[in-house]
Amino acid sequence: MTTIACLPPAILWAASFAASTDGTKGPICAIEARRQGNDVRIVAVDGHRCFLCLVPTATGFHVPEEPIRLSPKAFSKAPSRKVVQAVLDDSGVVQFQDRHGLVASSAVWTPDPWALSEQAFPNIDQLWPSSELLVCKPGTFMAFTPSYVADFMKIADKLSTNDTVRVLSQDQPVAPTVWQAVLDNGWLGMDSTEEVWLNYLLMPKLVRGQ
Numbered sequence: 001m002t003t004i005a006c007l008p009p010a011i012l013w014a015a016s017f018a019a020s021t022d023g024t025k026g027p028i029c030a031i032e033a034r035r036q037g038n039d040v041r042i043v044a045v046d047g048h049r050c051f052l053c054l055v056p057t058a059t060g061f062h063v064p065e066e067p068i069r070l071s072p073k074a075f076s077k078a079p080s081r082k083v084v085q086a087v088l089d090d091s092g093v094v095q096f097q098d099r100h101g102l103v104a105s106s107a108v109w110t111p112d113p114w115a116l117s118e119q120a121f122p123n124i125d126q127l128w129p130s131s132e133l134l135v136c137k138p139g140t141f142m143a144f145t146p147s148y149v150a151d152f153m154k155i156a157d158k159l160s161t162n163d164t165v166r167v168l169s170q171d172q173p174v175a176p177t178v179w180q181a182v183l184d185n186g187w188l189g190m191d192s193t194e195e196v197w198l199n200y201l202l203m204p205k206l207v208r209g210q
Contacts, residue, residue, distance in 0.1 A: 001089040010187035012075035017151040019072040020046035030115040034067035050201040074107040084189030134168035143205040156181035
């Protein structure tokens with residue numbers, strides 16, 4: 001068995017909330033991890049929301065040259081602060097390890113076959129609104145699915161460093177919004193002061209007649 005990737009379990013847990021559970025939707029039923037410059041980009045999307053986090057490779061986390069898709073079920077258990085590494089091998093097993101490399105538990109990381117189809121994973125850069133369009137003040141009321149909001153609040157409550165979530169919106173009340181929280185780097189097993197952001201794109205609901 002050969003190690004092919006090492007990723008932060010806390011971020012994979014956060015991403016698992018946003019992966020689609022509809023088996024007809026192919027690749028978006030998985031979490032995607034890929035290289036992006038000096039970062040590992042971890043993404044999940046279900047058509048209504050999208051989770052994105054860029055983890056610096058300087059932290060020791062890494063993925064192969066080609067993007068990999070991961071089973072959300074393998075990372076659905078809330079993480080412990082003692083477990084800071086998810087080490088994936090080419091047999092399909094992920095070992096959850098502490099900072100000393102001791103294995104706390106394991107799971108199967110390969111997603112179901114339909115999530116590994118030849119269909120392309122969505123181009124997140126096309127989904128994500130430009131930062132120039134985002135502001136901190138809404139122009140009018142906005143409506144959201146309560147469970148989607150609750151999921152990100154749960155993630156931020158457990159993983160963020162200052163228990164604060166900021167919401168960036170656009171001029172139109174039905175345009176995508178971006179919810180953000182700063183990760184407590186202790187979840188990466190490090191004391192770095194570099195900010196790592198948890199990003200959550202959420203589509204508002206259209207409220208007819210208002």
